[in-house]
Amino acid sequence: MSSETNENINKKKYNYLQIYEAAIRNANDIIILFSSQGNILEVNRKAVDTYGYTEEELLSKNIFELRNRERIELASMQFEKAKSGDVEFETMHFKSDGTSFPVEVKSIGIEVNNDRFVLSIIRDISNRMKNEAEIRGLASLVENTEDAIIGKTLEGIITSWNIGAEKIYGYKKEEVIGKHISIIIPDEKINDFYEIIKKIKNGERIRGFESKRRKKNGQLIDVSITVSPIYDLEGNLIGASNITRDITENKKVEKELRDKYEEISALYEELIAIEEELRSNYKELEKAKEEADKANKAKSEFLANISHEIRTPMNGIIGIIDLLKVTELNNNQKEYLDMLSNSSRLLLGILNTILDISKIESGKFELTLKPFNMKKTLDRITKELSIACSKKNLEVFYYIDPYINFDLIGDEIRLNQVLINIINNAIKFTEKGQIMFKVKKLHNTNNKLTLEFSVKDTGIGIKEEFKNDIFKKFVQQDMTYTKNMMERG
Known part of the structure; x- marks a missing residue:
């Protein structure tokens, strides 16, 4: 191999090393190189941004200054294990301002020229922990809600059963998981299941569907059901989720209200009939009043006439009494005659009152x-x-x-x-x-x-x-x- 070829190979190696170093420095995860004593030797940009220290400050620190200070013994054990092999764990790290955050750590031991090093890839899992907590909260809410929440396959096999379902239907989870949903559906309502699954397969969601369901003791209850499709991570339809609410008491109240409404309606119709009857009676009373007024007028005329007739002899009696007073009488006779005269005049006054009877009846008595x-x-x-x-x-x-x-x-x-x-x-x-x-x-x-x-x-x-x-x-x-x-x- 020529010297020119070797030079090209060295250049390629040099380029690869630069690329590798740039990748580590700009990685989205925290990457830290430790000595065998735990001193920080190298850090990438993510480490500087996350912990809040400058690069120089981080290079002056030890791994144990970033870890949970209350668990130094565990941290030492995990670091020793990392020096001799791979290790993964979750723990808490601390920033420069003292705040902590959860991390996932993957560490591997490296040996170079008989020196051992530890390379750690650290990921901030705050968002994941938060999401997991929310999921756990939702799961707890689903599990403990008063409504029955039931998961089932498209074939109707029950896959999940919460506490609300236990309270409503009376079955424990272990009694129904793996069984067909028809265990709680009356025979006459089994078509509900097939109709619902048909709509679910068409991508529909059923809301507020009212039907009958059967409890473990055989009692039938009124329920309102909402059914939603369940998809896997690839988006494939794998089942359905039922949210069921017992509305038996609501139905009972509705029936009572309907009965009351019908009762009130009947009373209203009866009142209308009574009103019509009262109108008719009022007309009859008006007619009777007119007749009574005529009779009363006739009575008054009769009293006036009869009192006129009586006044004539009464005036005669009073006149005779006055004549007797001028005759010779003893004391007793005079006293009796005075009494007779007063009584006669009193009776005449009463007759005069009867003459004015019409004024008395009209409230104009004077x-x-x-x-x-x-x-x-x-x-x-x-x-x-x-x-x-x-x-x-x-x-x-x-x-x-x-x-x-x-x-x-x-x-x-x-x-x-x-x-x-x-x-x-x-x-x-x-x-x-x-x-x-x-x-x-x-x-x-x-x-x-x-x-x-x-x-x-x-x-x-x-x-x-x-x-x-x-x-x-x-x-x-x-x-x-x-x-x-x-x-x-």
């Missing part, structure tokens, strides 16, 4: 306010009723508050009528004892005097539960007592 002496009125009432009291041996007397002015302005006829009715009622229901009539002043403001009239007797009284009704029209507490009185009379 009192006749005239001056009168209340003491004289009460004396006259007491004398008129004393005869009835004497027949039953009853004492009747009244008490008037001394602070009351007897000369008043009011409707004497109405007051007379009310008091006679009240006292007469007391006489009627009192067999023995006395009747006490009181007049008490409540207050006097702006020349208006408010009086309280009360009657106390020793009769049968009024039951507590009847007091609220006693002043209603045509109401009487008990007819038994009245009937007994009539029978004795």
Whole structure:
């Protein structure tokens, strides 16, 4: 071989060495050459960028200054093993600012001229560790979710079964892995599987498919199923993943809501019918009201006519009484004649009220306010009723508050009528004892005097539960007592 040929070979070797050195210096992984004592001899650009030291600072350091300081013993053992052969491991390295990061280390021992060296290729695996942690988190989420997540082949063989599937279907993982999915599908729903697989093979994804499924104890449940295709790393379709949710309770609630809706709809229709009936009844009531108004008008006309007819003889009676007063009479006769005259005039006042019955019914009743002496009125009432009291041996007397002015302005006829009715009622229901009539002043403001009239007797009284009704029209507490009185009379 000529000297020229040898020179070309040396040049080629020199070029290869440059290429090799450039490749190492610019590699994406960290490459460090260590002495047998662990001192750093050479580093590439990635090492400088990753650890944050300058190249000179790195060349002054030992391998143990980059390793986990709490695991120096393990690091020494791994380095010794690397000097005599290949070794791979994962550990933590530290940057110049003290922060740590996970690395994957591949080290190999090299011997040159009886000296041993260690060449380490170091890769930052922070992203991989992060991805693995996320994958583990997702796997844990899938495993522990309440929904059933089931993996199966395109032939229906179950390949995965999470805790949610165990809770929903009652089967443990070891009971179903390797078995056909039909173990949880009722016979009448088995076509679901073939329809779903057909769509999966066409690249479709099924969402919210509702069907029936069977639990281990044979119970049928309502489920909502989402099915997605599963591909391998080369993109080949290899199976399907089922996410199943038990919607039995939801279906139950939906049914209850539907039943309630139907019930409400029925009530609504019934209310419409009632409304129509009420409209019809309203028309009938309007018609009945018109007829009642006509009848009421006829009644008022009748009362007016009859009271006119009665007034004529009453005026005659009053006239005769006035004539009798001018004849010779003893004291008792004069007293009785005065009582008869007052009663006749009172009756005439009542007849005049009946004449104005239409005003009473229309709420336009008016009192006749005239001056009168209340003491004289009460004396006259007491004398008129004393005869009835004497027949039953009853004492009747009244008490008037001394602070009351007897000369008043009011409707004497109405007051007379009310008091006679009240006292007469007391006489009627009192067999023995006395009747006490009181007049008490409540207050006097702006020349208006408010009086309280009360009657106390020793009769049968009024039951507590009847007091609220006693002043209603045509109401009487008990007819038994009245009937007994009539029978004795």
